Amino acid sequence: MNELERVVVVGASLAGLRAAEALRTHGFDGELRIVGAEPHEPYNRPPLSKGLLVGDDTLEGCVLHGARELDAIWHLGRRAERLTTDGRIVVLDDGERLSLDGLIIATGARARPWPSGPVPAGVSTLRSLDDALALRQALERRPRGLLVVGAGFIGGEVASSAAALGLPVTLVEREDAPLAGVLGAEVGAFLAGLHRASGVDLRLGTTVERFLTDSAGIAGALLSDGTRVDAAVCVLALGALPNTEWLRSSGVQLDRGVVCRADLRVAGVSNAVAAGDVARWPHPLFGAELVSVGHWTNALEQAAVAARNLLAAPHEREPFAAVPTFWSDLHGCRLRSVGLPGLAHDACTLEGSIDDGEFVMGYHRRGTLIGAFAVNMNRRLPRYRRLVEAQATIGDAMREAAGQARDPAASNAA
Amino acid sequence: MRVEVDLDRCEAHGECAMAAPAVFELDDEDQLHHESRPDDALRPEVERAVRACPTQAIRLVE
Numbered sequence: 001m002n003e004l005e006r007v008v009v010v011g012a013s014l015a016g017l018r019a020a021e022a023l024r025t026h027g028f029d030g031e032l033r034i035v036g037a038e039p040h041e042p043y044n045r046p047p048l049s050k051g052l053l054v055g056d057d058t059l060e061g062c063v064l065h066g067a068r069e070l071d072a073i074w075h076l077g078r079r080a081e082r083l084t085t086d087g088r089i090v091v092l093d094d095g096e097r098l099s100l101d102g103l104i105i106a107t108g109a110r111a112r113p114w115p116s117g118p119v120p121a122g123v124s125t126l127r128s129l130d131d132a133l134a135l136r137q138a139l140e141r142r143p144r145g146l147l148v149v150g151a152g153f154i155g156g157e158v159a160s161s162a163a164a165l166g167l168p169v170t171l172v173e174r175e176d177a178p179l180a181g182v183l184g185a186e187v188g189a190f191l192a193g194l195h196r197a198s199g200v201d202l203r204l205g206t207t208v209e210r211f212l213t214d215s216a217g218i219a220g221a222l223l224s225d226g227t228r229v230d231a232a233v234c235v236l237a238l239g240a241l242p243n244t245e246w247l248r249s250s251g252v253q254l255d256r257g258v259v260c261r262a263d264l265r266v267a268g269v270s271n272a273v274a275a276g277d278v279a280r281w282p283h284p285l286f287g288a289e290l291v292s293v294g295h296w297t298n299a300l301e302q303a304a305v306a307a308r309n310l311l312a313a314p315h316e317r318e319p320f321a322a323v324p325t326f327w328s329d330l331h332g333c334r335l336r337s338v339g340l341p342g343l344a345h346d347a348c349t350l351e352g353s354i355d356d357g358e359f360v361m362g363y364h365r366r367g368t369l370i371g372a373f374a375v376n377m378n379r380r381l382p383r384y385r386r387l388v389e390a391q392a393t394i395g396d397a398m399r400e401a402a403g404q405a406r407d408p409a410a411s412n413a414a
Numbered sequence: 415m416r417v418e419v420d421l422d423r424c425e426a427h428g429e430c431a432m433a434a435p436a437v438f439e440l441d442d443e444d445q446l447h448h449e450s451r452p453d454d455a456l457r458p459e460v461e462r463a464v465r466a467c468p469t470q471a472i473r474l475v476e
Contacts, residue, residue, distance in 0.1 A: 018465065046468055061423075065470055296468055297429065327427055327468070334444075336427075379440040382432055 012036025015276030121217030155237030339371030
């Protein structure tokens with residue numbers, strides 16, 4: 001273990017908090033500072049588009065456990081402006097300079113803004129707690145319509161939450177089916193059906209041409225198919241951008257995120273690691289290409305490994321190879337994936353049937369299983385996660401599925 | 415060591431069953447079952463499960 005004396009963690013969300021905790025768990029007893037751009041103590045983001053919007057989750061329930069007990073100096077409501085070229089000082093937006101000999105980069109990502117300039121009042125993105133509270137307040141006023149732009153996971157969840165509140169929802173998606181690029185056309189068609197069956201007015205292959213306004217702000221939008229949608233509230237769910245601007249003049253190598261080695265050590269500087277949405281690294285299971293994974297579990301698991309590797313001697317460092325897992329809730333259906341289905345060339349149904357709304361889909365590339373996606377069959381996915389981890393073939397996955405069909409009791413025999 | 419699960423918060427993600435399979439298990443109906451007084455040797459696994467729970471439904475009571 002090398003002898004670090006001052007570590008700065010930039011980012012105070014899940015990855016930053018859990019990395020800081022892991023430093024202490026692994027014996028780091030020097031000065032530990034955590035910088036967070038938001039004024040809030042670390043909180044959990046998944047409820048922001050789900051339970052917090054519909055009132056199932058409280059604000060207090062969203063606070064991440066562990067922060068209050070951590071021996072650290074917090075700089076909340078402070079943004080890191082830059083890292084000096086020698087990688088030894090983080091400069092904050094109020095001019096304060098934090099010296100360090102170890103750095104953990106966990107600045108995450110932000111919502112992609114509307115591409116063509118300013119938007120009217122009532123149009124917003126959803127990423128932060130403040131965004132979610134503002135949206136909840138807007139929905140509590142029972143607007144005559146909600147327009148959601150982008151039918152990815154966040155857009156889908158917002159549409160689902162608003163539909164559950166009984167609000168009229170229009171969901172506009174540029175592609176021909178929701179998430180078809182990640183999960184394939186069949187699953188895309190299933191998700192489209194799910195939205196429509198729940199009363200969401202889903203417009204596929206359609207974009208927003210321009211927003212319509214009245215004195216209060218947004219009144220609706222004109223769509224590319226020539227139709228007009230009435231809406232008093234609009235949520236833009238156009239994906240995410242990594243928060244790396246503060247690193248531009250440092251030696252840190254950037255490429256749609258912070259470029260890391262397999263052990264999450266940052267390329268270009270000697271004393272830094274990255275974790276969470278901002279990190280791009282070559283995942284040992286998925287070939288040499290750099291991937292980033294913007295999922296909750298990834299932030300959690302990367303944080304632990306990144307922190308350990310920051311403290312470890314070179315021969316003790318280990319690559320980060322956890323199989324990604326992800327979940328989403330849509331109109332009462334439980335969606336869950338393991339691996340990286342988006343990298344697959346082909347997919348097939350492993351268990352259940354799409355028509356019944358209960359299935360597992362397997363995703364493969366050159367015959368190797370690289371992901372699985374389930375609807376309402378959560379309990380089946382740990383097995384496929386292990387198969388992805390073992391770099392099993394799609395044939396192995398089909399045999400696993402067939403064994404399950406013959407012997408339903410096998411699902412509990414893990 | 416005593417493990418408590420708030421089943422009102424639990425959404426059956428199954429992360430705990432992956433982190434500590436000897437203590438947590440999902441049944442066919444996605445209901446979570448757990449060992450409430452696991453062996454102390456399992457503490458590191460249980461602590462991982464506590465952290466891995468997306469809804470923070472698991473508590474480790476000394």
